Amino acid sequence: PSITFIHHDTRAETVSANDGDSAMYTALLHGVDGITGECGGGAVCATCHVYVDDNWLGKVGTVGADEDELLEGVASERLPNSRLSCQIKITEALDGLVLRLPERQV
Ligand code: FES
Numbered sequence: 001p002s003i004t005f006i007h008h009d010t011r012a013e014t015v016s017a018n019d020g021d022s023a024m025y026t027a028l029l030h031g032v033d034g035i036t037g038e039c040g041g042g043a044v045c046a047t048c049h050v051y052v053d054d055n056w057l058g059k060v061g062t063v064g065a066d067e068d069e070l071l072e073g074v075a076s077e078r079l080p081n082s083r084l085s086c087q088i089k090i091t092e093a094l095d096g097l098v099l100r101l102p103e104r105q106v
Contacts, residue, residue, distance in 0.1 A: 001095035005032050005050075008103045017090040023099060024048040024086035034101035041086035043067055047105040048085040049074040053098035057081055060088050060097070076102030 003026055004014040015030040017023070027035040027048075039045035043066050052060055060083065063071065067087050071078050085099065 001090050001092055001097070003090065003094070003097045003099065005034065006098065006100045007034050008101055019091060021090050022086045023050065023088040023090060023097070024084070026090060027085065034105070035085060036105040037086060039086075043070060043084060043087060046070040046074050046084065049076060049102050049105060050083055050085045050088075051079055051100040051102065052081045052083050052088075053100065054081065056094070056097050059094060063087075074102070075104050075106050 001017050002014055003017050004012055005027060006012045013032050015026060017026040022041055024035055024037045024041055028037050036047035038047045067084050070084060071082050
């Protein structure tokens, strides 16, 4: 599946993801800056914050309780479409997913 990351400065990067990887891991694998992922996907660092494109909101699943708590502490503003990208698992159904990167992660 391919995922497009849109940077805060509107630069877009489309990368190919492996089925089952998280969106955070995919970004790190391809050197997409703008996602830090300090905790390696353990849902404890909140440095993998993304804004899910509105067209995809219904497809990426729901925010878990731990994730919801962590999202309260993200460095950039939390919006209704905020997610932690380590909690978004890539599947074929998410081919074409668009994620926007916040201004900063820390
Ligand atoms: Fe740490 Fe997502 S990588 S919370």
